[in-house]
Amino acid sequence: MKVFTAYTRAKTAPVLVREGFSWGALLFGPLWLFWQRAWIAGALILCAWIGASLLPDPIPALLLPALAWLLGLSGNDLVRWSLERRGFLLAHVIAAANADAAFSRLLAARPDLIAGLAP
Numbered sequence: 001m002k003v004f005t006a007y008t009r010a011k012t013a014p015v016l017v018r019e020g021f022s023w024g025a026l027l028f029g030p031l032w033l034f035w036q037r038a039w040i041a042g043a044l045i046l047c048a049w050i051g052a053s054l055l056p057d058p059i060p061a062l063l064l065p066a067l068a069w070l071l072g073l074s075g076n077d078l079v080r081w082s083l084e085r086r087g088f089l090l091a092h093v094i095a096a097a098n099a100d101a102a103f104s105r106l107l108a109a110r111p112d113l114i115a116g117l118a119p
Contacts, residue, residue, distance in 0.1 A: 025075025
């Protein structure tokens with residue numbers, strides 16, 4: 001079972017964010033954050049990566065993998081923070097096998113979310 005948090009905002013589709021480690025954040029760093037529309041967090045991490053790469057020689061070899069690991073650990077938390085800054089509210093915490101099952105469980109628990117999306 002995986003755990004997802006569901007965020008809602010008026011007249012928009014719910015957004016599911018998986019709890020736990022993010023391999024996408026580890027491997028792709030700020031690009032993954034930009035893809036998730038976490039603009040501020042992505043820009044800050046990009047600046048940190050550029051700043052770390054400009055340090056003297058042995059430091060970037062240690063600092064950049066550590067920064068990537070920390071981003072993998074906290075990437076989904078940064079996405080949640082970005083959603084909250086954009087006005088999304090935490091609606092539910094859902095345990096399901098995958099994102100599709102979590103979305104189905106969310107809509108079963110909150111049928112009003114479907115009605116809010118109709119034109």
